[in-house]
Amino acid sequence: MIKTTVKIEGMMCKMCEAHACEAIRKIIPDAKKVKASHKEASASFITEDEPDENKLKAAIEEMGYTFISLDSEPYEKKGLFGK
DSSP: OEEEEEEEEOOOSHHHHHHHHHHHHHHOTTOEEEEEETTTTEEEEEESSOOOHHHHHHHHHHTTOEEEEEEEEEOOOOOTTOO
């Protein structure tokens, strides 16, 4: 599993967060735990494979936001008590 964090400029409210999440789900239907934060100017999600950065960038910019960067790292599901 891979955790991806996308830096996005231009999100100003909760509705912007919802739009960013919608764009991610549209481009990457198998994305899990999709969430965005306008305060942190980022969105994150988990996938089986590394996402296509160009498609993600196009989808985010099509919605009127600015794609800054994409960072992917291995994700390990934590147990009940974080072990």
